[in-house]
Amino acid sequence: MILRNLTEANQSNRRIVSPDGNWESTRMLLKQDNMGFSFHITTIYKGADFQMHYQNHLESVYCISGAGEIESLEDGQKHAIGPGTLYILDKHDKHILRCSEEMHLACVFNPPLNGKEVHNAEGAYELEAEVI
Numbered sequence: 001m002i003l004r005n006l007t008e009a010n011q012s013n014r015r016i017v018s019p020d021g022n023w024e025s026t027r028m029l030l031k032q033d034n035m036g037f038s039f040h041i042t043t044i045y046k047g048a049d050f051q052m053h054y055q056n057h058l059e060s061v062y063c064i065s066g067a068g069e070i071e072s073l074e075d076g077q078k079h080a081i082g083p084g085t086l087y088i089l090d091k092h093d094k095h096i097l098r099c100s101e102e103m104h105l106a107c108v109f110n111p112p113l114n115g116k117e118v119h120n121a122e123g124a125y126e127l128e129a130e131v132i
């Protein structure tokens with residue numbers, strides 16, 4: 001069994017601040033834990049409006065707090081995000097995330113992240129990022 005604490009993880013190199021200024025994420029469970037997925041607590045900053053396209057990963061995102069919107073660039077549909085919303089990118093869906101009130105999200109990635117990933121120009125993570 002493994003136990004981790006968010007406050008402690010936030011003070012370690014598990015906390016990654018995105019250079020684009022849109023988000024930070026504390027990667028609490030990573031590839032090296034051999035669970036087959038990774039688990040992150042992500043903060044999306046108020047006013048963020050950015051595109052993502054996880055071509056190499058599947059992702060599920062649960063909103064703990066805050067408010068925003070996700071727009072699918074596959075079908076043009078927009079969906080409100082608030083506490084209790086879960087969105088599931090089961091088709092590597094290209095999307096835009098907008099944040100009107102700072103959001104705290106719990107995110108699961110399959111395959112798991114190594115820990116250092118930040119978005120490339122397409123809003124994706126490469127598969128071979130450096131291991132922490």
Ligand SMILES: CC(=O)NCC[C@H](N)C(=O)O
Nearest residue numbers: 023025040042061105107
């Ligand atoms: C919702 C989302 O994908 N935000 C970007 C950061 C990501 N959750 C991560 O933890 O790397």
